[in-house]
Amino acid sequence: MGPLVGAIDAGTSSARFILFKAGTTEIVASHQQELSQIYPQEGWVEQDPMEILNVVRDCIENTIDKLITKGGSVNDIVAVGITNQRESTIVWDKTTGGPLYNSIVWLDVRTSSTVDQLLDEVPNQTRNKNYLKPLCGLPLSPYFSAVKLKWLYENIPKVKKAMIAGNCLFGTVDSWLIWNLTGAQNGGLHITDVTNASRTMLMNIDTLKWDPGIPLSGCLGDQQSALVGQQCLNRGQSSEEDVQSDLLPEPPHLHGSGQVVKENVFQRVLISLRNHGHSISMYIFEKLGPYINFEDSAPHSDFCGMKNMLMELPKAKVTYGTGCFLLYNTSNIKVHSPKGLLTTVAYKLGPKTPPVYALEGSVAIAGAALNWLRDNLEIISSFGEAQSVAENAKHKQGGEVYFVPAFSGLYAPYWQQEARGVIVGISEETENCHIVKATLDAVCFQTRDILEAMHQDGGSPLVNLQLQADLAGVTVMKPSMAESTALGAAMVAGAAVGHWDLDGPPMSIPSTKWQPKISEDERDVSYSRWKLAIDRSMGWSI
Numbered sequence: 001m002g003p004l005v006g007a008i009d010a011g012t013s014s015a016r017f018i019l020f021k022a023g024t025t026e027i028v029a030s031h032q033q034e035l036s037q038i039y040p041q042e043g044w045v046e047q048d049p050m051e052i053l054n055v056v057r058d059c060i061e062n063t064i065d066k067l068i069t070k071g072g073s074v075n076d077i078v079a080v081g082i083t084n085q086r087e088s089t090i091v092w093d094k095t096t097g098g099p100l101y102n103s104i105v106w107l108d109v110r111t112s113s114t115v116d117q118l119l120d121e122v123p124n125q126t127r128n129k130n131y132l133k134p135l136c137g138l139p140l141s142p143y144f145s146a147v148k149l150k151w152l153y154e155n156i157p158k159v160k161k162a163m164i165a166g167n168c169l170f171g172t173v174d175s176w177l178i179w180n181l182t183g184a185q186n187g188g189l190h191i192t193d194v195t196n197a198s199r200t201m202l203m204n205i206d207t208l209k210w211d212p213g214i215p216l217s218g219c220l221g222d223q224q225s226a227l228v229g230q231q232c233l234n235r236g237q238s239s240e241e242d243v244q245s246d247l248l249p250e251p252p253h254l255h256g257s258g259q260v261v262k263e264n265v266f267q268r269v270l271i272s273l274r275n276h277g278h279s280i281s282m283y284i285f286e287k288l289g290p291y292i293n294f295e296d297s298a299p300h301s302d303f304c305g306m307k308n309m310l311m312e313l314p315k316a317k318v319t320y321g322t323g324c325f326l327l328y329n330t331s332n333i334k335v336h337s338p339k340g341l342l343t344t345v346a347y348k349l350g351p352k353t354p355p356v357y358a359l360e361g362s363v364a365i366a367g368a369a370l371n372w373l374r375d376n377l378e379i380i381s382s383f384g385e386a387q388s389v390a391e392n393a394k395h396k397q398g399g400e401v402y403f404v405p406a407f408s409g410l411y412a413p414y415w416q417q418e419a420r421g422v423i424v425g426i427s428e429e430t431e432n433c434h435i436v437k438a439t440l441d442a443v444c445f446q447t448r449d450i451l452e453a454m455h456q457d458g459g460s461p462l463v464n465l466q467l468q469a470d471l472a473g474v475t476v477m478k479p480s481m482a483e484s485t486a487l488g489a490a491m492v493a494g495a496a497v498g499h500w501d502l503d504g505p506p507m508s509i510p511s512t513k514w515q516p517k518i519s520e521d522e523r524d525v526s527y528s529r530w531k532l533a534i535d536r537s538m539g540w541s542i
């Protein structure tokens, strides 16, 4: 059956293990299991590190069982990659191997006051959130690992004691899993990679060094992995000069629509809706309006040729899981965003290759809002039901409802840790279906917020892509193989052992393309109402 490449995808809501046929997008066997979340106090989100580890182990074991049933064997697996929820902070005792505290999940906002204190320490009393951005690419926010680690040191005596004794290991979920899967107390590797490290606030994004430096390799944060899996790569580009020329293409000859469309940088945004059914994606794309064209299903290769579409590979993707993350590959260039986007490491393929960077728009609550409808409000019984329930709202009064799911503040482009969720526009006619619809709308509006920020960000490379977009219109593709995150980890792991050629032509992934069905006026009116709802969510938890 082999060679096969495995990918461990340890997300926030679920973990999976997936076996791909090397060099292809074909899934041979997989297993997925949900993960529980612990909410000890308002705004606190934890997970049990042992549960994460055990669920990952179960996923691996079940997948192997399925492989064997199909006639394969463990010996067919030539490499395993790992991809994971980022920022979540785990500390454990290197002598016992036991966690010293639960994982503090990326969504957790207990460190708001820690961030506040840090802001007080910014020179010249400016309280500038972006003070460290030139160094690490990130604003000061409870989102990132460093503040979570500081909180653990200051608040959990066991952690402080182990740190002082030199027995405490810190890591994001990738490090925790790798340490355990490579022997734990008996020589387990305590490593991470630059994509995860770039989200701790502890790594300099220029030098890619810790303070002091440690060489890293081996895995990818889940959103960067999805960027690779969606093939938003810079194939064959090794120098800054090459990158520049790619970003300054000759204006292409426009075939097809014959209409020059003024659009944004995202002429091609790849969307990965993991677990989300077809109809729900339809709904989302309809809402994303100006950024999307819908056309018939067509294989990836057709897409590349269509409308003489610039022969360029896609550079951006959005992935919807617990949160929603849009990453735009900016090649060797670190684009600093004045509009609240993060400058992050996209990937680094081996010790001798230069790092590739990305601009990221992070949204904390996307799929998690559906969990809230199911588990807290109990107004849907399954995720799959959300679409049909929301459809009912179309035929009923009471539909002017907007829901800003700022459960733990708002991330990009607002970075407002004091924001909290609001549902506005409720009338006597409002029913469950309106709330469900408003939840799905919120996922779309938040993505649009990010797209707007990217659009406005301008900056030299993006402005040039804008020109390209002006001519091409906008196409968004949803790959039929939705496990882009795991695929990225498999690609990188496979490449490291010579079983995946990342420089070769892109793999052909059948995809569906989308374009809006509602009018621009309708879209603009609802988006301006969304902005009003955002205003109402701001500053609530002060």
Ligand SMILES: Nc1ncnc2c1ncn2[C@@H]1O[C@H](COP(=O)(O)OP(=O)(O)O)[C@@H](O)[C@H]1O
Pocket: 010, 011, 012, 013, 014, 015, 274, 275, 276, 277, 280, 320, 321, 322, 323, 366, 367, 368, 369, 370, 371, 383, 384, 386
């Ligand atoms: N059929 C569906 N339709 C819409 N959303 C779904 C569906 N199935 C799962 N989801 C959403 O996807 C999220 C989980 O996706 P997953 O890829 O497991 O996330 P993560 O990578 O964060 O672990 C859940 O929050 C859930 O709300």
Ligand SMILES: O=P(O)(O)OC[C@H](O)CO
Pocket: 011, 012, 013, 084, 085, 086, 087, 106, 221, 222, 223, 320, 321, 322, 323, 324
């Ligand atoms: O669990 P996901 O897939 O929503 O991803 C979580 C992110 O990595 C958090 O930054």
